[in-house]
Amino acid sequence: MDAPQSKSRDLDKLLLRSGNLVGPGFFPGTDLRDDIREYVKVLVVGAGGLGCELLKDLALSGFRNLDVIDMDRIEVTNLNRQFLFRLEDVGKPKAEVAAKRVMERVSGVEIVPHFSRIEDKELEFYNDFNIIALGLDSIEARRYINGVACGFLEYDEDDTPRSETIKPMVDGGTEGFKGHARVIVPGVTPCFECTIWLFPPQVKFPLCTLAETPRNAAHCIEYAHLIKWHEVHGGKSFDPDEPEHMKWVYDEAIKRAELFGIPGVTYSLTQGVVKNIIPAIASTNAIISAACALETLKIVSGCSKTLANYLTYNGGEGLHTKVTEFERDKECLVCGPGILIELDTSITLQKFIEMLEEHPKLLLSKASVKHGKDSLYMQAPPVLEEMHRPNLSKPLYDLMGRVEKDTVHVFGTSLKNEEKQSSLTKLRVVFKEVDGVADMDTAIWRTNSKRKTPF
């Protein structure tokens, strides 16, 4: 029963009352509300335009245990939308200021800030959370978190995902008046990798245009940035946050533009092209974050049906929102059961790592290998590499505890579409017993690359 005056006056209507259009296993009541407060942990990745909004939205949706991670510091250009920051905060870590401000205004909420890169956290850190909300601005970062979250996923004998290993994510993105919000339930809905084709390749100017036939201001700027800089500065790498570097590029771009009679080079355009600045406003971020936070509440509580599974938003020409239900790629390297690799028990770890490089679906070089919590081999840092080096000559079968089959995670550089990417991939290793002594150098392995039916 409601107390006449309750802080959760509005939320209670959803959490304490039964409904018809609700999620599976929805048990309304004070227990649900209190469990969310006490036990549910949400990680917000990013404390920028989306992150600030997400923290506020989640804090005012019944969540009490939040963590936020962001490696950046506050800049003046953030202030038109990242409302938790003030002019005097410029230079301070975003995660720390954001956490502090929300805790000041919403009593009872605990927010732990992490001023660090997402790659620097242990995998186990991410496993601690019930759900992860992403407010990121790059494909690479999304891919990384996606790889981590899907890495926790395990399948059982008949290839159904084990529900206790499912780590849901809610992902949002914005650009000007456009945005998207999506729900990712590994093993159930498509993961980020399954639908990577949704993201168009970055516009790159052909080299000959930059070098020989520039036609517009952007060409002149990129010439200065990508070609002239290296000619003049040799090995020194260009830092877009260094005002002197940016000014140098601007001056060179002007010179080139004058040479070719091309108008339009301004300092603002130079920054925009070099930094690939995405225009951003408060309203779109607020809209997309709200959608993400709402889905987070629904997934955790079951208080309503959830978004299935991708929402696009465009507010520039009238107003358009659309829901698309994308399907999983059952062969997905990241959220699928894992590529099956059959090995002889005699294969050494060294040989296994070499094989990964040649595997047609992987092409993974410089792989580090992890089995459950154990690192079998690490390429870096040198101290750990040396420590694990003796494992290389041991049979993988032994290192994995002589089990017939198990999941292994490999991390390295994969060459896909002629582009190098760091990639965290799941493999299902199955050992074939071999009679007699095996010749390690000619040991055969097979993959199931020809299998047509889903796992």
Add this chain to the structure above:
Amino acid sequence: MPPMKRKKEEEATISEPKTKYDRQLRIWGELGQAALEEASICLLNCGPTGSEALKNLVLGGVGSFTIVDGSKVELGDLGNNFMVDERSVGQSKAKSVCAFLQELNDAVKATFIEENPDTLISTNPVFFSQFTLVIATQLVEDSIVKLDRICREANVKLVFARSYGLSGFVRVSVQEHTIIDSKPDHFLDDLRLNNPWPELKGFVETIDLNASDPVAHKHIPYVVILVKMADEWTQSHSGNLPSTREEKKEFKDLVKSKMISMDEDNYKEAIEAAFKVFAPRGISSEIRQICNDTCAEPSSNSSDFWVMVAALKEFVSNEGDGEAPLEGSIPDMTSSTEHYINLQKIYQAKAEADFLVMEERVKNILKKIGRDPSSISKATIKSFCKNARKVKVCRYRLVEDEFSNPSVNEIQKCFADEDYSGAMGFYVLLRAVDRFTANYNKFPGQFDGGMDEDISRLKTTALSLLTDLGCNGSVVPDDLINEMCRFGASELHVVAAFIGGIASQEVIKLVTKQFVPMLGTYIFNGIDHKSQLLTL
């Protein structure tokens, strides 16, 4: 660029008072920002829906705002409103929200009035005339209708927004909103490949497609290629451009046949752009409609926009020969720098010439209607010319009209469509709950007891509403009615933030007069996110 000009640019990089607005200036520019900073906004009710809408505008640098809200902060508000805190419980909500927002941007002039908006609407309608725009949140139907009339009369822009459980709506209400700089996402460039003018033809003639030098050959811009090929075609087809599917294919093959090697990007671009040759000449039906609008007949009351439309109409019938003024820019394309720059100059020259004609016509029209011929600036006319093919006129029905006389056809169609039925149901229910309140003095499900009774009463209310609208056959799904009672008129923060966000975006479009505001009522469906824009 002469050294003097460059120094000014340099200074701009050092002293950047507006740096914090950089990311939004890249969207609406200095003109848009100036419009925002001149605007004065009135917010009715500062629960989370209104507060979140206003927050986005304050961050963007709106000139001033006045919050009207007579309520005191309750404990429950701490659970859904970021702009009130423990210290403000028992105090004026308007005061608390105002203080928070002022902190977000000290350049904004912030004031509040402790008054119930419904009372203000009934007793002091003149109050609203001082504002550029009113954001009216969480009002019930009766106040909505009254306020709509008041703002129409006073020519004040109006945006309604409401959050209700997992549903809600946003609606713009303005007599007429004209847009020059509509900034559509995708719009065909104005190359006139299907209708080249003499100077363009002359330039094209100076370039020989059969250049012997292979480097030169592959750096001829596709505009030149297509104009030449189109000309060749019309000569052998009695002056007609390709129109049938076979002809279009034949034309593309003709272009392809001129390639001397596979890596000629300019020819590949030409084949891809060939459809621009087949496109119909002249102005679009949308622009034609605007030109034929009754407002296009200039009178002393005509706004600047309509004066320019009148000039456009004259231009199209005379100098334009069916076409609007040339836009003047060309997209990037594979080309030698020299050809590209020269081509650019030709397009710019024609655009300038067309502008001068338009300017003359505008001045004459202004004289005719008794206005100062220089009262519309060169810059405005230039912008109009550049955007002539994209201008837009938005007109909105009075809410009262829509409520008493909606399109029955649309309603029935929406109920029958799986993607629209949820939104349509919520539209009806959002009106039904206000009728319910008028009868029973509370919202359905507002209190914990008597849920079943409320559900059945709401169902009856919804049915009678549909009958009044003339939609006897349509039915709101029971599940939705149940949910609406479950919501109990709650204002959830995440829904308020979403709806407030949408509302603030419409305000920005209306105030900056850039981009296109929504035409219709946006119904938010937070259950499956199948929200829809309903134009009734």
